[in-house]
Amino acid sequence: MKKNIYINGLSNISPQETFYQPMGATIAPPQGAFFTCQEPNYKEFIQKKLLRRMSRIVRMGLATAHKALDDANNPSLDAIISGTAWGCVKDTEKFLETIIENKEAYLTPTAFVQSTHNTVAGQIALLHHNNCYNMSYVQGNVSFESALIDAMLLFYDNKANNILVNGIDEQTEKLGILLERLECAKAGVRVMGEGAACFILSDQPTPNTYAKVAGVNMLYRPKDKTAVQQSIQHTLQEANIPLEAIDVVLTGNKTLAIEKELFPTADYSQYKTLCGEYPTSTAFAMAVGAQVLKGDLPTKTALGIHKKAPKHILIYNNHQDINHSIILLSKVSA
Amino acid sequence: MAKRIFITGIGIISAIGKNTSETLSNIKSASSGVGEIQYLQTVHKGKLPLCEVKYDNQQLCALANIDPQTRITRTSLLGIIAAQEAWRSAGSPVLGDGRTGVFSGNTVGGMDKTEHFYADFMEDEQAGDVQTMLTHECAESTERIADSLGATGMVSTISTACSSSANTIMLGARMIKHGLLDRAIVGGVDALTKFTVNGFNVLQILDEAYSQPFDENRRGLNLGEGAGFIVLEAEGIAKEAHILGELVGYANSNDAYHQTASSPDGTGAFLAMKGALDVAQIEPSQIDYVNVHGTGTPNNDLSEGIAMQRLFGKNMPKFSSTKAFTGHTLGASGGVEAVLSVLALQHKIIYPNLRFETPIEALGGTMIPETELLENQELNYILSNSFGFGGNTSSLVFKAYQ
Numbered sequence: 247m248k249k250n251i252y253i254n255g256l257s258n259i260s261p262q263e264t265f266y267q268p269m270g271a272t273i274a275p276p277q278g279a280f281f282t283c284q285e286p287n288y289k290e291f292i293q294k295k296l297l298r299r300m301s302r303i304v305r306m307g308l309a310t311a312h313k314a315l316d317d318a319n320n321p322s323l324d325a326i327i328s329g330t331a332w333g334c335v336k337d338t339e340k341f342l343e344t345i346i347e348n349k350e351a352y353l354t355p356t357a358f359v360q361s362t363h364n365t366v367a368g369q370i371a372l373l374h375h376n377n378c379y380n381m382s383y384v385q386g387n388v389s390f391e392s393a394l395i396d397a398m399l400l401f402y403d404n405k406a407n408n409i410l411v412n413g414i415d416e417q418t419e420k421l422g423i424l425l426e427r428l429e430c431a432k433a434g435v436r437v438m439g440e441g442a443a444c445f446i447l448s449d450q451p452t453p454n455t456y457a458k459v460a461g462v463n464m465l466y467r468p469k470d471k472t473a474v475q476q477s478i479q480h481t482l483q484e485a486n487i488p489l490e491a492i493d494v495v496l497t498g499n500k501t502l503a504i505e506k507e508l509f510p511t512a513d514y515s516q517y518k519t520l521c522g523e524y525p526t527s528t529a530f531a532m533a534v535g536a537q538v539l540k541g542d543l544p545t546k547t548a549l550g551i552h553k554k555a556p557k558h559i560l561i562y563n564n565h566q567d568i569n570h571s572i573i574l575l576s577k578v579s580a
Numbered sequence: 581m582a583k584r585i586f587i588t589g590i591g592i593i594s595a596i597g598k599n600t601s602e603t604l605s606n607i608k609s610a611s612s613g614v615g616e617i618q619y620l621q622t623v624h625k626g627k628l629p630l631c632e633v634k635y636d637n638q639q640l641c642a643l644a645n646i647d648p649q650t651r652i653t654r655t656s657l658l659g660i661i662a663a664q665e666a667w668r669s670a671g672s673p674v675l676g677d678g679r680t681g682v683f684s685g686n687t688v689g690g691m692d693k694t695e696h697f698y699a700d701f702m703e704d705e706q707a708g709d710v711q712t713m714l715t716h717e718c719a720e721s722t723e724r725i726a727d728s729l730g731a732t733g734m735v736s737t738i739s740t741a742c743s744s745s746a747n748t749i750m751l752g753a754r755m756i757k758h759g760l761l762d763r764a765i766v767g768g769v770d771a772l773t774k775f776t777v778n779g780f781n782v783l784q785i786l787d788e789a790y791s792q793p794f795d796e797n798r799r800g801l802n803l804g805e806g807a808g809f810i811v812l813e814a815e816g817i818a819k820e821a822h823i824l825g826e827l828v829g830y831a832n833s834n835d836a837y838h839q840t841a842s843s844p845d846g847t848g849a850f851l852a853m854k855g856a857l858d859v860a861q862i863e864p865s866q867i868d869y870v871n872v873h874g875t876g877t878p879n880n881d882l883s884e885g886i887a888m889q890r891l892f893g894k895n896m897p898k899f900s901s902t903k904a905f906t907g908h909t910l911g912a913s914g915g916v917e918a919v920l921s922v923l924a925l926q927h928k929i930i931y932p933n934l935r936f937e938t939p940i941e942a943l944g945g946t947m948i949p950e951t952e953l954l955e956n957q958e959l960n961y962i963l964s965n966s967f968g969f970g971g972n973t974s975s976l977v978f979k980a981y982q
Binding site: 326331332333338341342343345346347349350351353354355358359360361362363364365367368369371372374375376377378379380381382383384385386388389392395396399402403420423424427428464466467468469568 | 699702734735778
């Protein structure tokens with residue numbers, strides 16, 4: 247039943263320069279309380295006439311899908327699974343604003359049609375003529391983890407050899423105002439971000455393989471700290487990886503009590519200093535973590551990792567003690 | 581050998597009733613839930629019919645046993661009411677051991693509250709009760725439902741437009757099959773909002789009269805709201821006395837034809853139905869009844885009909901759309917129709933496709949749904965279809981418990 251799952255291709259649009267090449271030495275700082283993505287030239291990937299109507303999240307989703315597929319040498323896909331908490335914010339705002347402004351008259355359907363949370367996954371299927379399994383998870387800070395678990399189930403069922411999984415969320419000006427009013431975004435305290443990271447997962451490695459996804463787990467309202475630690479330990483046990491083998495913890499958290507007790511000698515990187523806080527930020531962490539395991543030194547430096555050749559990376563994110571997420575990555579030769 | 585997955589509880593709220601018994605009695609008396617707009621504040625009142633749940637939010641709070649002062653969306657209220665009923669009918673199992681998942685599907689989350697807040701926000705960016713926005717995300721109602729049940733296993737939300745809750749049912753089944761959970765409360769919910777009513781209206785797929793699914797002269801759909809949840813339990817966990825049926829097949833595909841329209845050859849629908857039968861390891865001829873997606877739009881019913889003809893050939897099983905009763909409840913429809921499918925198995929009935937008059941000519945004039953309530957039916961396998969925007973197509977197969 248259990249299988250090895252390999253990351254054979256990836257693509258990452260983030261506030262850092264991560265799309266055309268792995269993250270370099272120059273780190274882009276946030277603008278006040280926000281990080282905004284450095285976007286590619288979409289014309290390289292999407293026809294101009296289609297591009298015009300697409301919101302940023304759809305563009306980011308399609309460009310990363312294209313690049314990740316290319317990176318994996320374009321395997322045929324058996325499933326497309328998206329994780330997005332906020333969904334297509336811009337088009338939702340657009341349609342909502344027109345309804346209110348025009349008092350429910352003189353509307354056009356485009357924004358409504360593209361406001362649906364499964365627009366990105368649906369558009370990937372449409373452009374790639376893919377009739378396979380197509381799913382979109384919208385579970386707040388564990389949307390991407392939900393997508394990963396779904397992918398694992400498909401592999402366990404022998405229903406798939408190659409699956410596209412992404413984690414994607416967009417900021418907008420209006421959302422920014424709301425996040426500031428809610429005190430989620432606050433310069434110097436919490437920087438809100440956005441991003442799109444896309445992965446081609448496979449049950450077979452290739453020469454391009456980045457890393458193995460050795461485990462994924464998500465917890466909802468765990469009783470206490472011990473319950474979280476037990477769950478992390480359980481995830482490691484299932485993958486036959488001892489606690490002391492974890493070289494690096496990519497943590498989404500500010501206080502590191504839970505993880506430091508388990509992994510006192512690991513290197514720590516607070517990856518949100520590079521991408522900001524957003525619900526699918528763990529997809530950013532998984533992209534850069536996979537690149538580090540493949541031996542990418544600039545990314546390792548940018549993350550502030552000192553260990554020479556990390557073999558096992560744990561990604562741990564705790565969202566308000568409600569949703570906890572655990573992703574375990576391992577070097578392929580490990 | 582994979583574990584069997586049993587359905588041990590059902591719960592529903594829609595325009596035809598606040599629970600399963602009201603739903604069943606309204607269906608038996610052929611009482612549709614469609615009517616003039618009473619609750620939604622919209623300029624379309626008096627012009628477009630809707631299938632509203634016939635309670636305002638305060639009354640829903642009473643039904644859900646929630647303090648009316650609580651900041652809570654209509655979406656959450658409907659979801660809690662149906663999920664609680666499902667849980668009670670499963671014998672109120674204790675859910676706090678981390679082995680029960682809660683998976684819910686919806687399309688617009690807490691939009692019913694957001695659109696009120698947004699009117700203030702547009703006047704003045706610092707105005708309005710901004711805390712409302714914390715109830716906007718799709719996941720919020722799912723977490724409220726899980727909390728109301730005390731469930732602490734995996735909680736997740738799927739949003740794939742109108743197939744959302746069929747997909748949560750499939751997820752629950754797969755999680756149980758692989759031993760990751762013992763039990764899952766699955767289904768979905770959507771509340772009517774100005775956002776969706778205007779969206780479907782501008783797409784010109786709403787019927788200004790009462791919808792006529794699978795009829796030659798169908799004009800569009802009537803939107804509805806509601807919630808439907810079922811409790812899935814693994815073989816060995818499910819108590820014999822609570823078993824209502826079995827979930828044996830499920831599949832999802834993508835039509836990959838158009839963002840909102842279905843393909844002329846029904847590719848996605850065909851693949852979903854075929855896939856679900858394959859998982860169930862049964863032949864098309866074994867299906868006794870199809871609860872079709874049957875929205876009543878010219879496009880859906882034709883495409884779905886073609887897909888059914890491709891799958892079933894000359895041996896078309898009995899079929900009907902229950903959307904003439906409930907309206908199209910969008911993200912909730914897969915859950916609502918799963919509950920109706922289980923009720924059909926339990927009571928050996930097949931539902932009438934209300935308001936059907938003339939078969940669709942482009943389907944050869946031979947696809948005639950059931951128009952009367954059929955009782956004492958030998959029902960072994962029921963196929964339920966749910967299709968959505970983004971080409972998302974899902975099918976489920978329910979089996980009578982033996």
